Amino acid sequence: MEIILKDSEGKKIDTHKVTRFTLTDWLEATTFQAKQEARFKNRQNLMDIVANEESDPVLIADTLNKIQLLSAESFEDGINFLCKVYKQKFTTEEVRHGLTLEEYKNVVNQAVRECLGEVETTDKEKK
Secondary structure, three states, X not given: OEEEEEOOOOOEEEEEEOOOOOHXXXXXXXXXXXXXXXXXXXXXXXHHHHHHOOOOHHHHHHHHHHHXXXXXXXXXXXXXXXXXXXXXXXXXXXHHHHOOHHHHHHHHHHHHHHHOOOOOOOHHHHX
């Protein structure tokens, strides 16, 4: 698996590859996925509060802030997960500045799937 970090102009500045995932990576992916699922359920409960509460603007604002914090927490966990499975070849700051949101989502999803053994690395990556 490969991650390509780019500068603000979209020019490639660094590339990192992982060709083998270990049991530790599987455990990291399992833990990350469980946290994401728990956050998703929490987010759904908070969204239900917003949808059902019309008369209390303070409660709605507070609930929306909690939803935003969950999203930020989720994003940070994903960045930390990437750094761990790529064996700390780059920093969290490099990921924040080197990936767009779409690239981030794609690389995290791919990393989780590969760590869990749902997708095998290609022959090219194995060499």
